[in-house]
Amino acid sequence: MNFVKRAGFSLWARRGRTLTTFATFLVISVMVLAGVLVNAATGRAEQAATRSVGAEVNLGVDLEGLGGGALQAPRIATDTLDRLGRLPQVQKYTYWMYDRVIFRGDSRLVGAGAPMGPGGTAGISVLDSSLLADFRSGSFKLLSGHHLTTADKKANNILVEERFARENGLRVGDEVEVTGNDEQTTADFTVAGIYRDPAPTDELDRDHGISPANRVYVTLGGMAALGSGSERGGTQVSEAAFLLDDAGAQDAFKDGARRLAGSQLDGFTLDANDKAVRQMTGPLQSISSTATLAMWLIGVAGAVVLALLVNLAVKQRRREYGVLLSLGEKKWKLITQQALEIAVVAALAIGVGSLFAPNLTQSAGQRLLDREAATAQEKIDSWEPPAPGSTGLDQGLSPDDQPVDNADPIDRITVEPDPADLAAVGGIGLGMALLATAVPAAAVLRLNPRTILTKGK
Amino acid sequence: MTTTATQASGPAALLRLAGVSHVYAGQRRRTTVLKDINYTFQRGTFYTVLGPSGSGKTTLLSLASGLDAPTRGTVSFNGRNLAEIGLGRYRNRHAATVFQQYNLLTYMTALQNVTTAMEITGVKPPQGGRRARALELLAHLGLDRAEATRNVQQLSGGQQQRVAIARALACDVDILFADEPTGNLDEDTAQGIVDTFRDLARTRNTCVVVVTHSQQLATQSDRVLTLRKGKLTEQLNA
Numbered sequence: 001m002n003f004v005k006r007a008g009f010s011l012w013a014r015r016g017r018t019l020t021t022f023a024t025f026l027v028i029s030v031m032v033l034a035g036v037l038v039n040a041a042t043g044r045a046e047q048a049a050t051r052s053v054g055a056e057v058n059l060g061v062d063l064e065g066l067g068g069g070a071l072q073a074p075r076i077a078t079d080t081l082d083r084l085g086r087l088p089q090v091q092k093y094t095y096w097m098y099d100r101v102i103f104r105g106d107s108r109l110v111g112a113g114a115p116m117g118p119g120g121t122a123g124i125s126v127l128d129s130s131l132l133a134d135f136r137s138g139s140f141k142l143l144s145g146h147h148l149t150t151a152d153k154k155a156n157n158i159l160v161e162e163r164f165a166r167e168n169g170l171r172v173g174d175e176v177e178v179t180g181n182d183e184q185t186t187a188d189f190t191v192a193g194i195y196r197d198p199a200p201t202d203e204l205d206r207d208h209g210i211s212p213a214n215r216v217y218v219t220l221g222g223m224a225a226l227g228s229g230s231e232r233g234g235t236q237v238s239e240a241a242f243l244l245d246d247a248g249a250q251d252a253f254k255d256g257a258r259r260l261a262g263s264q265l266d267g268f269t270l271d272a273n274d275k276a277v278r279q280m281t282g283p284l285q286s287i288s289s290t291a292t293l294a295m296w297l298i299g300v301a302g303a304v305v306l307a308l309l310v311n312l313a314v315k316q317r318r319r320e321y322g323v324l325l326s327l328g329e330k331k332w333k334l335i336t337q338q339a340l341e342i343a344v345v346a347a348l349a350i351g352v353g354s355l356f357a358p359n360l361t362q363s364a365g366q367r368l369l370d371r372e373a374a375t376a377q378e379k380i381d382s383w384e385p386p387a388p389g390s391t392g393l394d395q396g397l398s399p400d401d402q403p404v405d406n407a408d409p410i411d412r413i414t415v416e417p418d419p420a421d422l423a424a425v426g427g428i429g430l431g432m433a434l435l436a437t438a439v440p441a442a443a444v445l446r447l448n449p450r451t452i453l454t455k456g457k
Numbered sequence: 458m459t460t461t462a463t464q465a466s467g468p469a470a471l472l473r474l475a476g477v478s479h480v481y482a483g484q485r486r487r488t489t490v491l492k493d494i495n496y497t498f499q500r501g502t503f504y505t506v507l508g509p510s511g512s513g514k515t516t517l518l519s520l521a522s523g524l525d526a527p528t529r530g531t532v533s534f535n536g537r538n539l540a541e542i543g544l545g546r547y548r549n550r551h552a553a554t555v556f557q558q559y560n561l562l563t564y565m566t567a568l569q570n571v572t573t574a575m576e577i578t579g580v581k582p583p584q585g586g587r588r589a590r591a592l593e594l595l596a597h598l599g600l601d602r603a604e605a606t607r608n609v610q611q612l613s614g615g616q617q618q619r620v621a622i623a624r625a626l627a628c629d630v631d632i633l634f635a636d637e638p639t640g641n642l643d644e645d646t647a648q649g650i651v652d653t654f655r656d657l658a659r660t661r662n663t664c665v666v667v668v669t670h671s672q673q674l675a676t677q678s679d680r681v682l683t684l685r686k687g688k689l690t691e692q693l694n695a
Contacts (some may be wrong), residue, residue, distance in 0.1 A: 013565070450519045
């Protein structure tokens, strides 16, 4: 172990160089460690956000695949969707379709001022209204009664908006007579619940072209009683939402759904609705990508500087190698001595760096996140819906721009040093140092001692 | 009186150069430095090698000490080709060299240079340990304890030369090579070194080979070899 003692002598005698190498390693390891820690912290925060929001996969009509010539949107059997709902990844699910419903008697549409004509209004037949996105997000609120659920799937129940209920003097438990899209089939319905949609009366529902106050929800059985949604012998719908236990299971669910439903999914899309997660994690992703970029830039630049430093040091020690070889020292011991010297410095630097990198990262990362989160929140707060009667597309607004409620951007990260991260950075640092040592050392040691000792003489 | 430097190997034969030639290949031309040298160095003998600058003295020393391999011919130690023994092993166990440029480990003290060499060559620690032996050798060569524990870069050229000699002596080898070992020393110290070499040859049966320009040093050796135009000849001392 003579070379270990020599390494110690060398490090101590060349204190200036040792300190320079230590400082270089310290800066690199702190910066790289900071990048790794920020990424780990944002990753954990994203996972937590995803878990808190849950994951949703929506089945909808493939409008792009539909083409201009199609007369009717495709529909899918509820039996098939029930089978998809029993896949292990699914926690809850619902499905729905739209059709025209006409309230009989003196029923009036909100804002029309006259009895409901043959145009009727939009009825949405739904398996479980409580699982519709607007109710889940808290945008719509059930004021009285109960939701339409699987329990009353076969009953003739409806859910009406509070302004419609007020206009027509309806209360929970009241009976109304409704005619279906064929304008002939009529059935009696019970008002199961009254809900509130905060959208103004004159702001048209983009999906149905009606005032939101006139939208009603109907049970599947009720819609079937009106002759709608039961083509080809079974109940059929056009949209569904599957709520999954784990956001990470989206792909597994989609694969399972495609396998189970096969060609029945033709004409439909299965899309993950991760808008809330994206809204919450946007600032995190921003600082994560900044940290990753900085980490790589500093890592690569630092590695180059370090490699040059070590390379220079090795070349300056040619004569020392020659002397030791002339004494019959083994080449592997010379390389090991050099490697040991750099490894000791690297380990010390990484050790010291890991002591204060977490605090530094917490402080810097939090400051970055505060700025990003404030910008994201400002964007959400300043969002204005399109003018009544407009889709907003002409103003450059996309439906996707609308912020999701109850999904504030995450503005807090917690940096926790993970031994695995520290070990990874340490391993990479040491590997880098050893490579930077071994390559020039091996090149020098290819020479015989006479050549080394007489070169430049 | 001179004779062609060829000797039959006898019972005291230690190192034999047989048909040794060495060529340096430059970018434009090849320079033959040593031409077909045949010579056998004996145990317990103090040799000096004389010759003008550029005659190949240092090259001869490099080949004989195992720092380099000859372009042609063989160098054998105790009847075994150095290529077979391994140059590194030969240098480690059997030969030591005192360089003209000292070639000390500059990040160590004089004492550490000597003990490090002892550790590398695996010299059995003498009574009192390596440190004591190293201090004794350095003291014998005129370096006191304070100088011995000083970084070698803080020593004068002559002191560094003595550290280099102490390092070689400490390795307790069969054959000791030295390239101009007294060039940087005052007369008294130089004589002390020569006495040490002679003593090594006499009492420890070591073969000592010194490359020098000094005729005075040569007169004190057992055998004087002259290298001229790549040829080695022996001058028999009267």
